[in-house]
Amino acid sequence: xxxxxxxxxxxxxxxxxxxxxxxxxxxxxxxxxxxxxxxxxxxxxxxxxxxxxxxxxxxxxxxxxxxxxxxxxxxxxxxxxxxxxxxxxxxxxxxxxxxxxxxxxxxxxxxxxxxxxxxxxxxxxxxxxxxxxxxxxxxxxxxxxxxxxxxxxxxxxxxxxxxxxxxxxxxxxxxxxxxxxxxxxxxxxxxxxxxxxxxxxxxxxxxxxxxxxxxxxxxxxxxxxxxxxxxxxxxxxxxxxx
Amino acid sequence: xxxxxxxxxxxxxxxxxxxxxxxxxxxxxxxxxxxxxxxxxxxxxxxxxxxxxxxxxxxxxxxxxxxxxxxxxxxxxxxxxxxxxxxxxxxxxxxxxxxxxxxxxxxxxxxxxxxxxxxxxxxxxxxxxxxxxxxxxxxxxxxxxxxxxxxxxxxxxxxxxxxxxxxxxxxxxxxxxxxxxxxxxxxxxxxxxxxxxxxxxxxxxxxxxxxxxxxxxxxxxxxxxxxxxxxxx
Numbered sequence: 001x002x003x004x005x006x007x008x009x010x011x012x013x014x015x016x017x018x019x020x021x022x023x024x025x026x027x028x029x030x031x032x033x034x035x036x037x038x039x040x041x042x043x044x045x046x047x048x049x050x051x052x053x054x055x056x057x058x059x060x061x062x063x064x065x066x067x068x069x070x071x072x073x074x075x076x077x078x079x080x081x082x083x084x085x086x087x088x089x090x091x092x093x094x095x096x097x098x099x100x101x102x103x104x105x106x107x108x109x110x111x112x113x114x115x116x117x118x119x120x121x122x123x124x125x126x127x128x129x130x131x132x133x134x135x136x137x138x139x140x141x142x143x144x145x146x147x148x149x150x151x152x153x154x155x156x157x158x159x160x161x162x163x164x165x166x167x168x169x170x171x172x173x174x175x176x177x178x179x180x181x182x183x184x185x186x187x188x189x190x191x192x193x194x195x196x197x198x199x200x201x202x203x204x205x206x207x208x209x210x211x212x213x214x215x216x217x218x219x220x221x222x223x224x225x226x227x228x229x230x231x232x233x234x235x236x237x238x239x240x241x242x
Numbered sequence: 243x244x245x246x247x248x249x250x251x252x253x254x255x256x257x258x259x260x261x262x263x264x265x266x267x268x269x270x271x272x273x274x275x276x277x278x279x280x281x282x283x284x285x286x287x288x289x290x291x292x293x294x295x296x297x298x299x300x301x302x303x304x305x306x307x308x309x310x311x312x313x314x315x316x317x318x319x320x321x322x323x324x325x326x327x328x329x330x331x332x333x334x335x336x337x338x339x340x341x342x343x344x345x346x347x348x349x350x351x352x353x354x355x356x357x358x359x360x361x362x363x364x365x366x367x368x369x370x371x372x373x374x375x376x377x378x379x380x381x382x383x384x385x386x387x388x389x390x391x392x393x394x395x396x397x398x399x400x401x402x403x404x405x406x407x408x409x410x411x412x413x414x415x416x417x418x419x420x421x422x423x424x425x426x427x428x429x430x431x432x433x434x435x436x437x438x439x440x441x442x443x444x445x446x447x448x449x450x451x452x453x454x455x456x457x458x459x460x461x462x463x464x465x466x467x468x469x470x471x472x473x474x475x
Contacts, residue, residue, distance in 0.1 A: 075408075075454045076447040077415035083430060084447070087439035181304035185419050192307055205315035213303040213311065220302040 017207045022198050029194030030215065032108075036190060037180050040112055041173060044119035051120065052127030053153065066124065073121035078179050081118055086110040086186050107186045115183075119176050126172060130165035131157060163234050170227030174220055181216075191215060249432040249442065256425030257449050263345055263414050263424065264453075268407060270350025275357025282362050293358065300355035305413050312348045313341075313420045345417040353410050360402035365391065367398040397468040404461035408454055415450075425449060 009020070055066045073081065089104045103109050134157050142152040184193035195212035199205050246253065281293035300308065317339050327333045368391055376386040418427035429442040436442075 072447070072451065075451045077412040077426070077450060079415040079418070079426060080429075080443055080447050080450065083426075083433070084439060084443045087430075087433050087443070091433070091437045091439050178304035181306040182416070182419070184306075192304065192310075195307065196310070199310070199314060205311060205318060209307055209311035209315065213307050216304055216307060217299070217302040 017198065017202050017204055018211070022194075025189070025194040025197060026191065026212070026215070029189055029191040029212075032188060032193075033177075033180055033183070033190040036108070036112060036115060036183055036188070037177050040115035040119055040180075041176055043112075043116045044123055047116070047120040048123035048127055049158075051124040052131060055124055055128045056131045070121040070124050073118055074125065078114065078118050079182050079185065082111060082114040082182060082186060085114045107183075107188050111183045111186055111188055115176065115180065118179070119172065122172050122175070123169065126165050126168045127161060129168070130161040133164055134161060166227065166231055166234060170223065170231075173223050173227070177219055177223065178216070246441065246445075247432070247436055247438075249428065252428045253425055253432075253442070253445065256423060256428040257446075259342075259422065260411075260414050260424045260426075260449075261453065263342070263349070263417065263422070264407075264411050266346045267349035267353065267414070268410060270346060271353035271357045271406070271410065272403075274350060274354025275361050278354060278358030279361035279365055282358065283365060297355040297358050300352055305349075305352055306416050306419065308352055309345075309348045309416055309420060312351070313344050316344055341417075341420075341422045345414075345420075345422050349410060349413060349417075352413070353406055356406050356409075357403070360399050360406060361395065363402070364395040364397075364399035368394045393468065397465075397472065400461060400465050400468060404457070407457060407461075411450065411453060411457070 051066050051069075054062045055070070057063055086107060089110050138156050138160070139152065142156045147155065180190060181192040183190045184196055187193075189197070191212050195208045199208035202208070278293050278296060281289040282297075284290060320337050320339060324335050324337060327335065372390055372394060373386065376390045381389070414424060415426045418424050418430065421427075425446050429446045432442040433439045
């Protein structure tokens, strides 16, 4: 650790912007971005699975409300959704007196709610497409085995739907990472927030934003390779036979 | 009817800014996309590499970060160039970057990368027999592009193009963060002034949905037009 510190000090000796302190801001921002993105993706995923099943249902009173939800959240900018939840929470009278205020006081939670609802809407549509693409023969075979609807979903439809959804879901994860940059607008110190702080403090847009762009680029490639690996593992049976 | 507390006209002006910004950057991104697709498909090694570098870099970095880089860095960069011109050649010019132009250029530049990928796939999907036939007729490259490649490419590109447009439309909301007065900015200011978030933000969301619905209808019509001669698909 000390060696690392010494190495850093030497490396950064010649510039005024990237001191150990500003690097610390970026590291803090990275932690915030990672928390926000991972939590919203996780909760969004858990919401999206039942919603996607409901969206594929043939009952109109199940199908249409979910369609309305995904249509609204996919059709409006995330920034608007964030503002509605953030300002909606702050300016609603009386909320400051309830226990909810303890949670909603920090901008992190309104942002988390907005991101979660947004990614859940996109993921629902991705899964719906994957469920719809289930080969008819598989469903007929499951029925012929006398499987109940729930069992068929659990054993036949969902496992193969998850696999088919994998490439599109990888795109959604990258999209969410990039979309999380707007968290900085509601004063959250995420990666972009750290870059904005450094820019404002040193008036050095190139240093501040190019550095953060490089971090985002690395994260994007990391996610890309992770999903490529997963696809290779989980979609091996779909590869053309040679 | 909702009471917009006098913000109605400004909200409409903001909506107009959003639409203008969206359409102009769409135009720029289509031009850049066509150039990128051509570069990526060209036999020249440098053009291919440059095209790939452009699409990879742009698509790996958040829109907002790129926007801030170009917005805040743009003026400093331009000043550096004009300063250099002044010291070297005694040319005294001052260029002030207009916010609207910067917004169009940034969004156009970002979506040019996405359009490039869309167009490349679409160009490759055009039947090579068509191009051979055009060559056999003795068409020049530009005539062939205008009469054969472009119209047939559009049939394959339209679904991706409409998708990109929907994302672009939503990305225009980000310009409010860096100081352009689009409808999101007006709604945010009104919210802060009146402490009534839903009165302003929900109408803005509805306008976005409306624009999206209208463009969906428009793209469906275009698709029909470019599908002429291919039956229903």
